[in-house]
Amino acid sequence: MPLPYPALKPCPCQSGRSFASCCQPALNAERVAQTPEALMRSRYVAYALQDEAYLRRTWAAETCPDDLEATDGTRYQGLRIHRAEGDTVEFSAKLKLPDGRRGTLRERSTFEQRGGEWVYVDGVVLNSQAGVTDTPADKD
Numbered sequence: 001m002p003l004p005y006p007a008l009k010p011c012p013c014q015s016g017r018s019f020a021s022c023c024q025p026a027l028n029a030e031r032v033a034q035t036p037e038a039l040m041r042s043r044y045v046a047y048a049l050q051d052e053a054y055l056r057r058t059w060a061a062e063t064c065p066d067d068l069e070a071t072d073g074t075r076y077q078g079l080r081i082h083r084a085e086g087d088t089v090e091f092s093a094k095l096k097l098p099d100g101r102r103g104t105l106r107e108r109s110t111f112e113q114r115g116g117e118w119v120y121v122d123g124v125v126l127n128s129q130a131g132v133t134d135t136p137a138d139k140d
């Protein structure tokens with residue numbers, strides 16, 4: 001079960017809109033994401049709220065990992081969209097790993113429209129082999 005999140009609080013994807021008027025309808029399957037960027041944002045929120053069902057639903061069948069695990073303790077602390085062009089979106093996500101390390105994952109994701117809905121196909125990590133660069137620890 002995904003973590004609960006108040007509808008009227010600012011959306012975790014940092015769009016500046018409320019959850020209810022941003023990513024919540026997509027996560028609740030009330031409305032499909034209209035653009036790759038909107039899908040990217042909703043998938044970031046799904047990671048933050050540990051909504052594995054949504055991640056699977058929006059992941060191309062051939063690239064979706066069998067052992068998808070959204071509850072490994074990683075915390076998602078911020079999202080920035082750098083570029084959204086055509087079927088790709090480049091973003092940075094601020095993470096806090098289960099071992100306490102903080103880092104930023106910068107990725108260029110590729111999406112595809114299938115049957116009228118966008119799905120995530122794959123991504124290229126741009127900032128490090130491990131996917132996370134250490135950033136100076138700041139206080140909680």
Ligand SMILES: [Zn+2]
Pocket residue numbers: 011012013014015019022023024041042045
């Ligand atoms: Zn959002």
